[in-house]
Amino acid sequence: MPEAILTGAPARTAERAGPAPLMPLAARGLTLEVGGRTLIDGIDLTLAAGRTTMIMGPNGAGKSLLLKLLHGLTPPTAGRIEWGGHPLSPAIVRRQAMVFQKPVLLRRSVAANIDFVLRARSRRDRARRDALLDHVGLLGHAGQPARLLSGGEQQRLALARALATEPEVLFLDEPTASLDPASVLKIEEIVRTARGGGTRIVFVTHDVGQAKRLADDVVFIHRGRVAEHRRADDFFADPASAAARDYLAGRIVV
Amino acid sequence: MTVKLLGSATLAALLAAGAAVAQDDAIIVQSTTSTANSGLYDHLLPMFEEETGIDVNVVAVGTGQAIQNARNCDGDVLLVHAKPSEEQFVADGMGVERFDLMYNDFLLVGPESDPAGVAGMEDAQAALEQIAGSGAPFASRGDDSGTHKKEMSLWSDTGVDPTAASGEWYRETGSGMGATLNAGVGMGAYVMTDRATWISFENKGDFDILVEGDEDLFNQYGVILVNPEQCPSVNAAAGQTFIDWLLSDEGQEAIGAYEVDGQQLFFPNAGA
Amino acid sequence: MQAIGQALALALSLVLSGDGDLLEIVGLSLRVSLSATLVACALGLPLGALLAISRFPGRNAALIVVNALMGLPPVVVGLIVYLHLSRAGPLGFLGLLYTPTAMIIAQTILITPIVAALSRQVLEDLHGEYAEQFRSLCLSRTQTVGALVWDARYSLLTVGLAGFGRAVAEVGAVIIVGGNIDHLTRVMTTAIALETSKGDLPLALALGIVLMVIALGVNALVQGLRMTATRQAYA
Numbered sequence: 001m002p003e004a005i006l007t008g009a010p011a012r013t014a015e016r017a018g019p020a021p022l023m024p025l026a027a028r029g030l031t032l033e034v035g036g037r038t039l040i041d042g043i044d045l046t047l048a049a050g051r052t053t054m055i056m057g058p059n060g061a062g063k064s065l066l067l068k069l070l071h072g073l074t075p076p077t078a079g080r081i082e083w084g085g086h087p088l089s090p091a092i093v094r095r096q097a098m099v100f101q102k103p104v105l106l107r108r109s110v111a112a113n114i115d116f117v118l119r120a121r122s123r124r125d126r127a128r129r130d131a132l133l134d135h136v137g138l139l140g141h142a143g144q145p146a147r148l149l150s151g152g153e154q155q156r157l158a159l160a161r162a163l164a165t166e167p168e169v170l171f172l173d174e175p176t177a178s179l180d181p182a183s184v185l186k187i188e189e190i191v192r193t194a195r196g197g198g199t200r201i202v203f204v205t206h207d208v209g210q211a212k213r214l215a216d217d218v219v220f221i222h223r224g225r226v227a228e229h230r231r232a233d234d235f236f237a238d239p240a241s242a243a244a245r246d247y248l249a250g251r252i253v254v
Numbered sequence: 255m256t257v258k259l260l261g262s263a264t265l266a267a268l269l270a271a272g273a274a275v276a277q278d279d280a281i282i283v284q285s286t287t288s289t290a291n292s293g294l295y296d297h298l299l300p301m302f303e304e305e306t307g308i309d310v311n312v313v314a315v316g317t318g319q320a321i322q323n324a325r326n327c328d329g330d331v332l333l334v335h336a337k338p339s340e341e342q343f344v345a346d347g348m349g350v351e352r353f354d355l356m357y358n359d360f361l362l363v364g365p366e367s368d369p370a371g372v373a374g375m376e377d378a379q380a381a382l383e384q385i386a387g388s389g390a391p392f393a394s395r396g397d398d399s400g401t402h403k404k405e406m407s408l409w410s411d412t413g414v415d416p417t418a419a420s421g422e423w424y425r426e427t428g429s430g431m432g433a434t435l436n437a438g439v440g441m442g443a444y445v446m447t448d449r450a451t452w453i454s455f456e457n458k459g460d461f462d463i464l465v466e467g468d469e470d471l472f473n474q475y476g477v478i479l480v481n482p483e484q485c486p487s488v489n490a491a492a493g494q495t496f497i498d499w500l501l502s503d504e505g506q507e508a509i510g511a512y513e514v515d516g517q518q519l520f521f522p523n524a525g526a
Numbered sequence: 527m528q529a530i531g532q533a534l535a536l537a538l539s540l541v542l543s544g545d546g547d548l549l550e551i552v553g554l555s556l557r558v559s560l561s562a563t564l565v566a567c568a569l570g571l572p573l574g575a576l577l578a579i580s581r582f583p584g585r586n587a588a589l590i591v592v593n594a595l596m597g598l599p600p601v602v603v604g605l606i607v608y609l610h611l612s613r614a615g616p617l618g619f620l621g622l623l624y625t626p627t628a629m630i631i632a633q634t635i636l637i638t639p640i641v642a643a644l645s646r647q648v649l650e651d652l653h654g655e656y657a658e659q660f661r662s663l664c665l666s667r668t669q670t671v672g673a674l675v676w677d678a679r680y681s682l683l684t685v686g687l688a689g690f691g692r693a694v695a696e697v698g699a700v701i702i703v704g705g706n707i708d709h710l711t712r713v714m715t716t717a718i719a720l721e722t723s724k725g726d727l728p729l730a731l732a733l734g735i736v737l738m739v740i741a742l743g744v745n746a747l748v749q750g751l752r753m754t755a756t757r758q759a760y761a
Contacts, residue, residue: 068658071662072661073658073661073662090664093662093664094664096662097662097663098659098662100658100659104655104656104658104659106656106673106677107677108676108677116673117663120663120665120669165663282624282705282707287723291720291723291724295708296708311624311705311707311708311710312707312708313624313705313706313707314706323612325614326612326613326614326615326618327612327613327614327618328612328613328614328623328624429723430723431723432722432723432724432725433722433723435725436722436723436725436727454724455724455725456724456725456726456727457725457726457727458725485613487613487618487621
């Protein structure tokens with residue numbers, strides 16, 4: 001099977017000269033207030049093309065919220081987001097995909113979960129569906145009810161479903177938080193393949209080892225602000241902020 | 255897509271279900287529960303329908319509601335038992351003409367214990383006065399039916415206003431004859447009923463006829479064609495055919511021949 | 527107690543004898559109430575779905591109204607439908623009064639709020655789970671509703687059953703707009719009311735038992751369907 005099927009966007013973007021590239025992402029003064037509390041506090045962030053960015057930070061720092069803001073699931077109370085110089089729009093969201101910490105699977109068979117997304121994008125395609133399932137190691141489970149899969153299998157299915165949309169940007173919100181080590185490595189392998197195909201990865205994690213394995217750059221969030229945004233090697237070797245130093249050293253960050 | 259599918263299924267269901275709409279050779283008779291519950295129509299209609307091919311659909315409600323339904327043009331023939339109201343109906347132009355059809359009589363029924371001691375009395379008014387005086391329970395239709403109207407006119411002759419004791423010994427069920435009899439039997443209350451309903455009523459318990467035979471208890475049924483000039487939907491030809499048949503010798507004989515437990519329920523008196 | 531034993535025996539002999547009148551009445555009951563359920567689902571499901579996934583001014587008021595309408599008294603529904611379908615009413619020209627269609631209309635009005643309110647709850651709960659994923663996929667409103675209805679289909683079957691149960695059991699509405707006309711609009715409940723008013727309580731009770739058995743049968747059928755399908759594709 002053609003490898004491009006499994007990795008997401010680039011094969012398509014190459015054929016398709018039409019839409020402007022999504023990257024870089026530019027967020028300016030991004031703010032989210034809920035019930036008088038400022039959860040995201042004037043974040044400025046620029047992400048370049050073709051990398052894996054890991055978003056880290058203590059609980060409650062606003063990592064997941066930042067992801068939702070960037071993906072357009074939550075509207076900011078102030079600030080703006082531009083993808084490739086264009087404000088966030090449904091057309092842009094359609095070129096992205098997101099995998100949640102707790103996979104949201106339809107009450108249908110494994111195969112039907114993929115079919116659903118392919119159909120929503122008007123590309124019903126059995127071969128493609130089977131290729132995706134094979135890629136995440138679930139082809140043998142195609143006919144089973146999706147919600148009877150194990151946690152790791154469910155997350156791989158969610159990942160396959162996200163890849164079915166051939167996303168140019170893939171957001172992952174702690175997708176391996178509650179999985180066993182083998183499942184974690186499988187997921188990372190799939191993500192790495194997608195990244196290799198040119199899909200831009202934005203990945204929230206608490207797992208320092210995982211971040212070291214996958215990251216090109218790290219955005220460290222603390223109290224709704226970007227504490228630092230650096231190349232991964234530099235960040236892990238010598239974190240600049242006190243919060244990141246405490247976090248990496250396993251101390252409680254307040 | 256699901257919605258569309260449901261939509262067409264709906265339409266199909268409605269069409270299929272609506273197929274049984276009354277056809278041309280059918281009429282609706284607005285009638286009273288006493289005639290229907292006694293089984294009279296089950297006796298008469300097969301003969302008439304076989305002879306004429308006209309389907310007769312009987313709606314059995316209280317006389318008051320039957321007349322109101324007919325005033326709304328929701329029937330072709332009115333067959334009830336409240337002469338003053340029927341004459342008013344014709345006088346208002348809603349009915350073509352009223353004909354006497356048949357009669358029977360009203361009865362006062364009550365429990366064997368007969369707390370007011372009215373058993374065997376022949377004067378209905380006196381019996382009612384005695385019941386009121388004793389405070390023994392009395393169940394009334396209270397539904398503006400022919401029987402209820404009759405009962406109220408008897409009370410008004412006695413000078414007693416039973417509604418003043420409503421909820422005490424005087425209990426208005428607001429229901430049909432059968433339901434009122436069920437209630438009366440259930441609480442041991444006297445009930446005024448037409449003879450036809452009583453004879454065919456199957457839940458008599460220890461109740462029996464206590465007062466009968468007073469001229470005041472005479473119960474006359476009339477039949478009226480709803481005026482097609484007021485109600486264009488009336489199937490006048492078929493309705494008139496039904497009335498003519500009821501009033502004919504054949505129809506009158508059929509009415510007289512109807513018996514339950516060996517007792518005649520209605521006495522034909524057309525043209526009497 | 528003796529009456530109940532008598533009624534049971536009578537019910538059994540009625541069913542076993544295959545009494546033509548009984549079959550006709552049972553058939554009409556099923557036809558009218560199943561049709562009403564189908565129409566009520568066609569109207570109530572989209573309404574419930576709309577209320578489940580939309581946020582608009584007055585939505586709370588709409589929810590209160592729909593929930594309150596679940597308690598519509600059948601007699602009131604019957605009366606309102608009567609006033610419309612009566613020859614003297616605005617829709618009298620249709621000539622629908624005292625027909626099965628009129629009964630279907632009345633029962634539909636009676637149970638559509640039930641279907642709408644219950645399906646709203648079912649779909650809203652499911653939507654709470656799916657909403658972010660669906661927004662991430664940029665699904666249209668139609669796609670969202672379609673997916674919710676499909677995934678909730680077994681719960682929605684129960685919603686339909688609740689509607690059917692209410693329709694097949696009510697007497698107040700159908701007796702007014704149907705008129706309980708023998709061989710035309712007589713259904714189980716109006717027949718029971720009639721036999722009760724004739725004082726034939728054992729026959730009334732026997733008919734009631736037959737009605738309950740039918741309701742039981744319909745529910746068992748749907749439950750069986752649901753369990754088979756669940757085993758195959760759903761968890």
